[in-house]
Amino acid sequence: MEDKNVIRRKSFDFAVRIVKLCQFVSKNHHEIVLTRQLLKSGTSIGANVRESTNAESGADFIHKFGIAQKECDETLYWLELMKATGYLTENEFDSVIKDCNELMKIIRSIILTRKANLKNERVIKT
Template identity: 85%
Template sequence: MEEKSVVRRKSFDFAVRVVKLCQFVSKNHHEFVLTRQLLKSGTSIGANVRESNNAESGADFIHKFSIAQKECDETLYWLELLKATDYLTENEYGSMYEDCEELMKIIRSIILTRKANLKNDKLKKG
């Protein structure tokens, strides 16, 4: 349970940072298309983590976290694109990218652990 609360907190904190970053880029660079994409994927990570709390089964839980993982990867893409097009400085990019990669690692770990637990449960039931 502690692992889930960590990912829940970190994904929410990351979403707040994404919102603030998108506000900053939109205001200072008048860029709205890429930031809109970043906003959608970056906030979706935490939304899917939150949805996993109400999963109907172990498979549904894994599915919600798999969506969060995909959104995390998409967020990395938008951050890379914003950096490559000079909308983000190296510091802005690096900090956000590191946090997103950390989230990705946590999410992947949770998925692998849950899959292993489901497999073990099936073996025990035989």
């Protein structure tokens, strides 16, 4: 069954790409330190997006997405480092960085929208 929630689907698909990329780099370059860091941050994005589904409040929802945003930014760092050190080719890097940047934009948009909605809810209640 396909997940109709765009950010959940995209963050899960991205995690799958990261797992496969880390397997490739580990196997072909025998590198484990950078790949382990990339694996942690790259899969954590989707985990935090999924956790937001069960947020206890609007603030908790924003907090979960804030963590996802930080993990996404950390993932960008590890990808950039792996490219700069020759573990990723230009084509490999360009392919995955595009998806990571897209996730970052969606996550930021969700955070801003939710913050605005919470602010409007408070104004209406008072």
